[in-house]
Amino acid sequence: MEKIYENTFRNINIALANEMTILCERMGISIWEVIEAAKSKPYGFMAFYPGPGVGGHCIPIDPFYLTWKAREYSYHTRLIELAGEINMEMPQFVIEKAIKILNKMKLAISDAKILLLGAAYKKDIRDVRESPIHYLITLLENWEANFNYHDPLVSKFYNELNGKLYTSVSLDKIHEYDLVILITDHSIFCLNEIASKTKHILDTRNAFKDFDLNKITRL
Numbered sequence: 104m105e106k107i108y109e110n111t112f113r114n115i116n117i118a119l120a121n122e123m124t125i126l127c128e129r130m131g132i133s134i135w136e137v138i139e140a141a142k143s144k145p146y147g148f149m150a151f152y153p154g155p156g157v158g159g160h161c162i163p164i165d166p167f168y169l170t171w172k173a174r175e176y177s178y179h180t181r182l183i184e185l186a187g188e189i190n191m192e193m194p195q196f197v198i199e200k201a202i203k204i205l206n207k208m209k210l211a212i213s214d215a216k217i218l219l220l221g222a223a224y225k226k227d228i229r230d231v232r233e234s235p236i237h238y239l240i241t242l243l244e245n246w247e248a249n250f251n252y253h254d255p256l257v258s259k260f261y262n263e264l265n266g267k268l269y270t271s272v273s274l275d276k277i278h279e280y281d282l283v284i285l286i287t288d289h290s291i292f293c294l295n296e297i298a299s300k301t302k303h304i305l306d307t308r309n310a311f312k313d314f315d316l317n318k319i320t321r322l
Contacts, residue, residue, distance in 0.1 A: 105162075106161075106165070107165045107166075107168065107169050110161045110162050110165040111165060111166045111169060111183055111186075113151070113162055113180060113187040114162050114163075114165075114166045114183075114186050114187065114190065115149040115159065115166075115182065116149070116241040116294045117151050117152075117153075117154075117157055117162070117186075117190060118186035118190050119186075119187070119191075120134070120138070120151045120152055120242070121153045121154070121189055121193050121196075122189050122191055122322060123137065123153070124196075125152040125196060127143045128200075128227055128280065130189065130283065131320060132255055133193065133321070134136055134153055134302075134322070135309045135312065135321060138150055138152065144302055146284065151309075152309070153193070153307075153322055154198075154234030154235070154308060154322070155193055155235040155284075155307040155322070156189045156190060156191070156194045156196055156239075156264075157193075157196045157222025157233070157235075157236075157240060158223075158225065158230075158231075158233040158234040158235055159223075159224045159225065159230065159232060159233055160232050160233065162237075163187075163233045164233070165307040166184075166186065166187055166291060167184075167290065168184060170183050170184050170187075170221060170273065179204050189278045190248070190266060191220050191238075193235070194235050194238035194239045194242060195242060196303070197235075197284065197307055197322070198212075198243065198246070199241060200320070200322070201213065201217070201282060201284060201305055201319075202246075202293045204282060204305060204320055205281065205282060205305060208281060208303065212248050213241075213247045213248060213249075214249075215223055215244055215248065215249065215281040215282060216249050216250075216279060216280045216281050216282075217243065217249065217250040217251075217280060217281065217282050217283075217284065217298040218233040218251055218252070218253060218272075218277060218280040218282070218283045218284070218313065219236060219239060219240070219250060219251070219252040219253070219284050219286055220252075220253055220254075220283055220284065220285045220286060220287070220292070220297070220303050221253075221254050221285060221287025221288065221289055221292075222236045222252055222254040222257040222260055222269075222271070222280045222286070222287065223238075223254060223257055223289075224257055224287070226287055226288050226289050226292075226308075227256070227289055228247060228256065229256045229257055231257055231260045233287075234287075235286060236252065236260075236286055237262050237263065237264050238264065239284070239286065240252075240262055240269065241262070242247065242264070244265065249279075249283055251272040252269060252271060252272070253271050253272055253273070253274055253277075254271050254287065254289070255271075255289065255291055256289060256291070257310065257318050258270065258271050258273060265316075267275045274297075275307050277297065277300050277301060278300045278301065278302070280301065281303065282302070282304075282305060283297070283301045283303070283304045283305070284304075284305045284307065285305065285307055285308055285310055285311070286307060286308075287308070288308040288310035290308070294310060295313070296297055298311060298318075298319065299312050299317065302318065303320070304318060304319045304320070305320050305322070306319055306320065306321045306322065307320075309322070
């Protein structure tokens with residue numbers, strides 16, 4: 104129960120950061136600036152960050168197990184279930200934002216060439232369990248988009264959502280992609296080189312926070 108509680112704590116706080124991101128998007132406010140300002144409070148605040156979705160073998164799973172278990176005791180864990188729903192909606196939010204970016208470039212998503220940067224569910228690991236990329240790929244295929252992915256730590260992976268195997272491509276032709284969506288902010292990525300060679304970047308991790316370029320859009 105201690106482990107489940109800790110994972111549920113993180114899931115709920117990530118959901119709050121994600122929901123605030125969606126609201127800030129509509130209000131024209133940077134969620135990243137909001138979080139940095141909140142961090143300046145000397146007590147009581149713990150920073151959690153938004154992203155394209157939660158992954159791994161704990162945070163996306165344990166809270167749902169807890170809600171299932173709670174029903175045996177005639178209890179409905181409303182807050183926990185709602186947090187899970189919010190986090191599961193983030194891949195859709197990312198794709199909607201990508202569509203808006205491409206529309207400004209006079210491109211339909213079905214006509215664009217898209218590169219997903221990173222496949223692992225968090226930086227500097229090889230684990231793709233419950234990674235947001237599974238859901239993002241499924242959504243892109245629903246839109247009939249032309250896409251590839253690159254992850255130096257994940258050469259290939261099997262997507263259980265659609266039963267397909269995907270293989271990482273090189274970055275040699277990154278300049279040919281209309282949009283690069285950063286999913287995993289691996290330390291190995293050379294951000295300067297990526298920024299210089301891409302047409303546009305959708306940064307879902309605030310990895311390019313030190314870059315003041317019009318071609319970079321943050322989540």
